[in-house]
Amino acid sequence: MVKVDDIYHDLILDLFHHRCVRCGKSSETVHELVPRSRRPNTWWFPSNRVVLCFECHFWSHSRGAKSSADELRNLREKRLKEYLDPVQALVNLFNDLPGDFDTWEEIKNEPYG
Numbered sequence: 625m626v627k628v629d630d631i632y633h634d635l636i637l638d639l640f641h642h643r644c645v646r647c648g649k650s651s652e653t654v655h656e657l658v659p660r661s662r663r664p665n666t667w668w669f670p671s672n673r674v675v676l677c678f679e680c681h682f683w684s685h686s687r688g689a690k691s692s693a694d695e696l697r698n699l700r701e702k703r704l705k706e707y708l709d710p711v712q713a714l715v716n717l718f719n720d721l722p723g724d725f726d727t728w729e730e731i732k733n734e735p736y737g
């Protein structure tokens with residue numbers, strides 16, 4: 625008998641082009657947003673899983689599922705949209721805020737040099 629985990633593991637890797645949803649580095653590691661212990665019957669659902677690289681996997685586990693899950697869920701959505709629509713990927717790239725800012729409001733209020 626083939627375990628459901630084995631089927632979905634490869635599917636998840638393909639879904640995310642074998643790339644970390646957080647930083648884009650290539651990876652073969654699948655992570656569950658809500659851990660198996662909390663979702664014993666449904667942890668394997670594709671909607672609960674993403675690909676993470678070694679560093680980002682370490683990051684998410686050291687932060688804890690609770691605080692990393694929302695961020696990873698957003699990244700998951702974003703990546704899937706990008707893979708479906710390369711034009712959207714370009715739009716996202718141009719809409720990304722510069723590293724030090726959280727909102728466009730902050731950028732507007734930044735004093736000039």
Ligand SMILES: [Zn+2]
Nearest residue numbers: 644647677680
């Ligand atoms: Zn990563």
Ligand SMILES: [Zn+2]
Nearest residue numbers: 654655656681
């Ligand atoms: Zn994990």
